[in-house]
Amino acid sequence: MRRDSRLSRMLHVLIHMDRHYKRATSETISKMLGTNAVVVRRTMAGLRDSGYVRSEQGHGGGWELARGLDQITLFDIYEAIGKPPLFAIGPSVDQPECLVEQAVDAKLGDALKEAEALLLERLRTITIADIAADFDRRMPEGRCNIHTEQSASA
């Protein structure tokens, strides 16, 4: 698999839980995301540990939101899934002896750090509620074709 899609997936799930279900099982969520229930538990474990969702075991259990979407930024979720690396390029060795290599890494690192800072600042600024608001603009009825067709349970 290529790019880490956990952030994107978790945002999807949280909006889904806010708009469609108050409580959802890993099984339901996995159908929605087109993946496996274990993957859902594994990924959402981070969100639970960070206090954004609650999970309950046993009969009637599942996942539910622990706070409003306007109280969660994209950075919060990025952090909750373990701050995976943002960039796919970088230096070859960590502590290069060669001074040319040090100069290369410093200059390239500066550019990467700038871009990273900008990206993280954006993630900090945007709340999940902002994305949900965008969704409302795209589909005023608030319908999700996948949910309304109940194909998730098929």
Place this chain on the structure above:
Amino acid sequence: MRRDSRLSRMLHVLIHMDRHYKRATSETISKMLGTNAVVVRRTMAGLRDSGYVRSEQGHGGGWELARGLDQITLFDIYEAIGKPPLFAIGPSVDQPECLVEQAVDAKLGDALKEAEALLLERLRTITIADIAADFDRRMPEGRCNIHTEQSASA
């Protein structure tokens, strides 16, 4: 292997060729980078096709610069190695049906595009000569500990 280090490596090689050798074989370069000669040929093939270096086969052959370092930007090299993906995160599916997912990808994509634009703009601005100048500031004598020790040929 984790992050794509080709850009960093190629910058290193080009400065190396400018400062230390006029012509270098893949074998020599591979020792310098701590890798294999075939990897060097494979990666530098892109630079050759883009006109930044020349290669010559046979006895006495090898690689040499085709233009000055002030005529090559970091973006040029990034492009020459095939514009590998810059980010390690992204959406899970390309054309999501779910409208929530579309909204997520749009918002997250905007942030990523902004960061990408900033990064590419930096890469376009910085020439390899700029990095070489930084190297001169770090080590005014212009010595490379690896080269001077001749450990590359050991």
Place this chain on the structure above:
DNA sequence: ATCATTTGTAACAAGATAGGTTACGTGTCT
């Protein structure tokens, strides 16, 4: 001409990581 040197390239192995799958344990409601 022959041989050593060096690039060009294909084919395959290795290492890393995200994701998928199976299995089983634990808690909870009926």
Place this chain on the structure above:
DNA sequence: AGACACGTAACCTATCTTGTTACAAATGAT
């Protein structure tokens, strides 16, 4: 007691960069 649902470990798969082996082709030296 039994069904349901999370928790977690273990293992497999897919994909990508990098490393390695092997061999062909070109070029200069002898």
